[in-house]
Amino acid sequence: MAFRVFNSMSGKKEDFKPADPTNVRVYNCGPTVYNYNHIGNFRSYMSIDLLRRSLLFFGYGVEQTTNITDVEDKIIANAAKQGKKIQDFTEPYIKIFLEDISYLGIQEVEHRPRATTSIPAMIDLMKRLEEHGHLYTQDGDVYFRLRSFEDYGKLSHISPEQLKVAAGGRFTADEYSKEDIRDFALWKKQETPDEPAWDSPWGKGRPGWHLECSAMIREIYGEGGVDIHAGGIDLLFPHHENEIAQSCCAYRGENFARYWVHNEHLLVDGKKMSKSVGNYFTLRDFSEKDKLELLIKEGRAPADLLKLHEKQKMQRALRYLLLSTHYRSRLNFTFENLRSSDAAIERIQTCLDKLLLQTPLSDEVKTRFKKGKLETADSIFKETVFAEAMAAFRTALEDDLNIARALAAVFDAVSAVNAGKLTESICKEGVLFFYAVNQIIDVLEFTNPESREVVAQDLGDLESFVVSKIEERLKARAEKNWKRSDEIRDELKAKGILLKDSAQGTTWEKA
Numbered sequence: 366m367a368f369r370v371f372n373s374m375s376g377k378k379e380d381f382k383p384a385d386p387t388n389v390r391v392y393n394c395g396p397t398v399y400n401y402n403h404i405g406n407f408r409s410y411m412s413i414d415l416l417r418r419s420l421l422f423f424g425y426g427v428e429q430t431t432n433i434t435d436v437e438d439k440i441i442a443n444a445a446k447q448g449k450k451i452q453d454f455t456e457p458y459i460k461i462f463l464e465d466i467s468y469l470g471i472q473e474v475e476h477r478p479r480a481t482t483s484i485p486a487m488i489d490l491m492k493r494l495e496e497h498g499h500l501y502t503q504d505g506d507v508y509f510r511l512r513s514f515e516d517y518g519k520l521s522h523i524s525p526e527q528l529k530v531a532a533g534g535r536f537t538a539d540e541y542s543k544e545d546i547r548d549f550a551l552w553k554k555q556e557t558p559d560e561p562a563w564d565s566p567w568g569k570g571r572p573g574w575h576l577e578c579s580a581m582i583r584e585i586y587g588e589g590g591v592d593i594h595a596g597g598i599d600l601l602f603p604h605h606e607n608e609i610a611q612s613c614c615a616y617r618g619e620n621f622a623r624y625w626v627h628n629e630h631l632l633v634d635g636k637k638m639s640k641s642v643g644n645y646f647t648l649r650d651f652s653e654k655d656k657l658e659l660l661i662k663e664g665r666a667p668a669d670l671l672k673l674h675e676k677q678k679m680q681r682a683l684r685y686l687l688l689s690t691h692y693r694s695r696l697n698f699t700f701e702n703l704r705s706s707d708a709a710i711e712r713i714q715t716c717l718d719k720l721l722l723q724t725p726l727s728d729e730v731k732t733r734f735k736k737g738k739l740e741t742a743d744s745i746f747k748e749t750v751f752a753e754a755m756a757a758f759r760t761a762l763e764d765d766l767n768i769a770r771a772l773a774a775v776f777d778a779v780s781a782v783n784a785g786k787l788t789e790s791i792c793k794e795g796v797l798f799f800y801a802v803n804q805i806i807d808v809l810e811f812t813n814p815e816s817r818e819v820v821a822q823d824l825g826d827l828e829s830f831v832v833s834k835i836e837e838r839l840k841a842r843a844e845k846n847w848k849r850s851d852e853i854r855d856e857l858k859a860k861g862i863l864l865k866d867s868a869q870g871t872t873w874e875k876a
């Protein structure tokens with residue numbers, strides 16, 4: 366079986382046939398950087414990361430783009446309030462976003478263009494729209510003439526009549542002087558001299574939000590467009606519908622996006638997240654211990670969640686929770702689900718640790734993987750339990766990324782290992798099996814379980830453990846990976862080891 370993916374355009378699962386399997390082109394809409402992203406945003410980035418990792422696991426090459434919207438009405442308003450230039454205002458939020466992505470283990474993408482550096486590509490797109498009669502100017506603002514594109518609504522399956530109702534309901538308030546209520550802004554004129562603006566054939570102004578994705582896809586991928594365009598279901602209409610209209614009208618007859626992949630919402634306690642209900646959470650509310658302590662103080666989170674921080678398990682629990690529900694189902698974020706995510710990982714890790722004690726992770730296992738793909742054929746597993754579990758894991762992912770079913774296959778393997786005898790081949794193949802699974806889930810530890818346990822008691826082993834950690838930290842620092850460096854320091858601190866840096870090097874002591 367090969368990969369099948371649900372295409373919102375056709376409304377059904379389709380065989381995945383990329384233009385070039387060695388270079389699958391993926392685009393997903395990125396963050397607007399004016400505040401901290403909430404956990405629902407990260408559910409979306411996590412779904413797309415699952416897609417990316419699965420494509421790599423299946424043996425495809427991937428070239429992915431996630432944009433950063435760094436000019437937009439809210440950014441301009443908030444920057445002005447703080448008396449800052451928009452670049453100075455957005456820079457810290459871009460940094461925070463990238464840190465959050467990396468905290469969750471979401472893989473780095475190939476391209477991360479910013480709206481403010483893609484303005485020429487946007488202007489080029491608008492010129493083409495003008496040539497073909499798809500845009501008009503009204504009071505200095507530039508609009509897309511929607512009735513000039515008869516395929517509008519094909520993705521969202523909304524009729525022109527429904528569209529008028531939707532547009533009337535949602536967009537009348539802030540719009541003015543358009544030919545048609547459904548038309549959307551491509552370019553907004555500069556209202557005051559201190560508003561950020563760029564020169565264009567239609568006067569000084571700034572791009573509308575929809576424009577950037579269309580322009581960036583063209584700029585990065587050229588005439589071929591992308592194989593997969595992904596994003597949250599909330600972006601399907603009108604944002605993605607508008608992207609299609611712009612790209613199809615500007616670059617007539619050329620491909621824009623072949624598969625449209627949308628992930629469902631995240632709910633908190635079964636309800637839509639909202640600040641007024643008090644169930645609105647950013648990732649940092651959980652990933653940072655002091656922010657969690659504040660939530661607990663306010664009575665918005667239970668105190669026992671702090672244990673996840675103390676045991677260094679918050680990161681993996683958050684990752685697992687955001688990952689483990691099928692992307693087209695709503696994900697219910699609850700504290701209970703956070704605890705059970707931790708318990709689920711613990712169950713796999715405990716089984717894996719038994720195997721690692723007999724057969725430590727070898728370089729041979731690592732070299733079997735190239736870019737997340739198991740190099741050898743599936744028949745590599747002679748033990749039936751792993752051969753079957755690996756086939757089921759892969760088949761589930763091939764079926765529209767059914768991660769819930771893939772995880773069920775992993776737990777079947779865990780049960781079988783726990784019930785059976787730990788032979789040499791079970792241990793050897795087991796480590797390889799979990800290493801393969803971890804290319805997707807990325808929550809398992811492959812270090813020597815004894816060195817993890819021993820820290821509390823045995824000073825002899827403690828020495829070599831701490832020295833190896835100090836070496837790892839030195840390497841991270843040499844690579845200017847300050848985040849990793851700090852992580853190692855914190856990890857040791859949590860185990861009661863304090864590091865001291867000086868000109869002579871790093872020394873350590875027990876607290």
Ligand SMILES: [Zn+2]
Nearest residue numbers: 394578604608
């Ligand atoms: Zn977009």
